[in-house]
Amino acid sequence: MGAERLAAELCGRRIDNPVIPASGTFGFGYEFAEIYDINILGSISIKGTTREPRYGNPTPRIAEAPEGMINSVGLQNPGVEAVIREELPRLGKVFQKPVIANVSGFSVEEYADVASRLDGEDQVGWIEVNISCPNVHGGGMSFGTEPAAAEAVTRAVRRVCRKPIILKLSPNAGNITEIAKACEGAGADGVSLINTITAMRIDLKTRKPVLRNVIGGLSGPAVFPVALRMVYQTARAVSIPVVGIGGIRSPEDVLEMMMAGASAVQVGAANLVDPLACKKIIEGLPAAMDRYGIRTLSELRGQAREDGGRE
Amino acid sequence: MKQEWLAIRENTAIAPGVYRVTLEGETLEELHPGSFVNLRMDGLFLRRPLSVFDSEPGRLKLIYKVVGKGTERLSALAPGSKLDVLTGLGNGYDLAKAGSHTLLLGGGVGVPPLYFAARKLLAAGKRVTAVLGFNSAAEVFGEAEFHALGCAVTVTTVDGTFGTKGFVTDALPEKYDYFLCCGPMPMLRAVARATRTDGQFSFEERMGCGFGACMGCSIQTRGGAKRVCREGPVFEKAEILWDGEEK
Numbered sequence: 001m002g003a004e005r006l007a008a009e010l011c012g013r014r015i016d017n018p019v020i021p022a023s024g025t026f027g028f029g030y031e032f033a034e035i036y037d038i039n040i041l042g043s044i045s046i047k048g049t050t051r052e053p054r055y056g057n058p059t060p061r062i063a064e065a066p067e068g069m070i071n072s073v074g075l076q077n078p079g080v081e082a083v084i085r086e087e088l089p090r091l092g093k094v095f096q097k098p099v100i101a102n103v104s105g106f107s108v109e110e111y112a113d114v115a116s117r118l119d120g121e122d123q124v125g126w127i128e129v130n131i132s133c134p135n136v137h138g139g140g141m142s143f144g145t146e147p148a149a150a151e152a153v154t155r156a157v158r159r160v161c162r163k164p165i166i167l168k169l170s171p172n173a174g175n176i177t178e179i180a181k182a183c184e185g186a187g188a189d190g191v192s193l194i195n196t197i198t199a200m201r202i203d204l205k206t207r208k209p210v211l212r213n214v215i216g217g218l219s220g221p222a223v224f225p226v227a228l229r230m231v232y233q234t235a236r237a238v239s240i241p242v243v244g245i246g247g248i249r250s251p252e253d254v255l256e257m258m259m260a261g262a263s264a265v266q267v268g269a270a271n272l273v274d275p276l277a278c279k280k281i282i283e284g285l286p287a288a289m290d291r292y293g294i295r296t297l298s299e300l301r302g303q304a305r306e307d308g309g310r311e
Numbered sequence: 312m313k314q315e316w317l318a319i320r321e322n323t324a325i326a327p328g329v330y331r332v333t334l335e336g337e338t339l340e341e342l343h344p345g346s347f348v349n350l351r352m353d354g355l356f357l358r359r360p361l362s363v364f365d366s367e368p369g370r371l372k373l374i375y376k377v378v379g380k381g382t383e384r385l386s387a388l389a390p391g392s393k394l395d396v397l398t399g400l401g402n403g404y405d406l407a408k409a410g411s412h413t414l415l416l417g418g419g420v421g422v423p424p425l426y427f428a429a430r431k432l433l434a435a436g437k438r439v440t441a442v443l444g445f446n447s448a449a450e451v452f453g454e455a456e457f458h459a460l461g462c463a464v465t466v467t468t469v470d471g472t473f474g475t476k477g478f479v480t481d482a483l484p485e486k487y488d489y490f491l492c493c494g495p496m497p498m499l500r501a502v503a504r505a506t507r508t509d510g511q512f513s514f515e516e517r518m519g520c521g522f523g524a525c526m527g528c529s530i531q532t533r534g535g536a537k538r539v540c541r542e543g544p545v546f547e548k549a550e551i552l553w554d555g556e557e558k
Binding site: 055220 | 312313314351355356357358380397516517518519520522523524525526527528529530531535536541
């Protein structure tokens with residue numbers, strides 16, 4: 001019973017538990033492996049990868065927010081070649097389960113190219129396609145706010161990948177369920193949501209925006225109710241799995257996300273302020289489930305579907 | 312990196328708006344000069360990174376200036392309060408590279424990590440000269456502590472109300488064969504121009520995590536993008552790209 005209680009399924013593949021660190025908040029895993037055995041995680045969504053190495057935006061690119069933070073990192077990554085040559089082997093030494101490779105791009109062709117290269121790696125179990133980064137121009141989020149563009153990226157990535165593809169969606173789209181349906185129609189195996197919500201802060205002393213890029217993306221507990229609402233609506237609009245992301249920091253938040261219809265969850269900003277956050281959430285799940293009379297997480301997910309039905 | 316619960320032993324003002332806090336914990340190890348710790352504060356989401364003034368097994372001292380909400384809250388904490396602290400963050404000063412006569416250049420709250428470095432260099436039998444820069448006499452701290460270690464110390468103030476009038480770069484000694492520097496960005500730039508030897512600079516940047524996960528604090532160097540919190544905060548003079556410089 002013990003292990004089965006927390007088991008989840010992500011696009012046809014069993015995971016030990018539904019808790020997955022979100023891309024961009026866990027690097028390539030090894031900083032966290034210094035302080036706990038990260039093999040307890042369901043999986044890891046690794047740092048968003050583009051074709052070429054990227055430095056990202058100028059600093060400062062981090063700002064404090066009430067119950068959250070704003071970042072304007074802008075997809076800093078060493079490029080797909082270095083990820084395959086250096087980062088994945090290094091991660092493989094400390095994490096033996098399949099990982100989620102997070103892919104970004106500035107053209108439909110780049111998305112497909114990067115996705116197909118990562119799809120060929122044995123360590124990669126899923127491809128997560130980030131069409132929702134708010135911090136780059138002419139890429140990222142611009143593919144996630146228009147159904148036709150989301151559909152084009154999904155179709156192109158689907159064509160070149162053997163593994164399940166999960167489209168990571170933006171809360172900044174006019175209607176996130178329309179984007180999710182477009183992705184499903186074009187062959188997505190799942191959707192994950194939400195990426196960050198565009199936001200900013202101003203420094204009262206300098207009277208200037210805190211972020212050099214002015215606008216960034218808000219994450220952390222502040223966005224949890226928004227994310228929950230979007231997961232709830234999306235899970236009722238599509239029949240593919242939904243991965244719930246946004247401000248999760250406790251076992252109770254995981255249960256709430258799964259009740260809203262999530263098959264699995266990703267934990268983001270919480271990792272940055274408490275590097276043990278995912279470990280504490282996983283270890284705290286059984287007691288939280290006991291408190292609410294939940295026998296297994298899978299029963300919970302099924303129930304949410306039953307009660308809600310589809311639009 | 313380690314996560315520890317540390318108890319505040321002492322938290323006192325040593326200059327206007329500048330505080331020294333002593334933290335204690337049984338499992339706390341001696342840290343490295345130039346490394347930093349990241350403190351979690353009630354009511355704030357992100358941790359606040361602070362450099363290490365001095366460290367020994369079981370005890371850690373930090374000197375900080377109240378500049379915003381985080382340091383304001385820290386200054387209000389009474390002895391006995393417990394703090395969630397990530398310790399052992401960043402690559403500190405590489406003291407093996409220091410020569411036989413090392414010059415330490417500190418500006419304002421950039422002074423504290425140099426004290427720890429001075430203590431270690433002197434223990435290794437090196438000669439140490441410290442030049443500590445402040446805006447005015449009221450802000451000066453640390454001079455007596457450096458003296459007590461056995462360093463030659465020069466203090467500079469911008470307005471000339473204490474010590475030598477001017478910036479640290481106006482008080483560089485004739486002879487030294489290496490330097491370590493920590494201070495605000497304009498000072499680092501000026502020191503890079505005014506010094507003739509190799510040396511190391513400690514950088515400051517707004518951080519998300521402080522341990523390399525979020526890439527929030529990366530800077531461009533001659534060796535590519537480096538995280539201030541992980542590959543830094545200390546960088547060698549030769550690898551730094553100053554504003555506007557190309558690789």
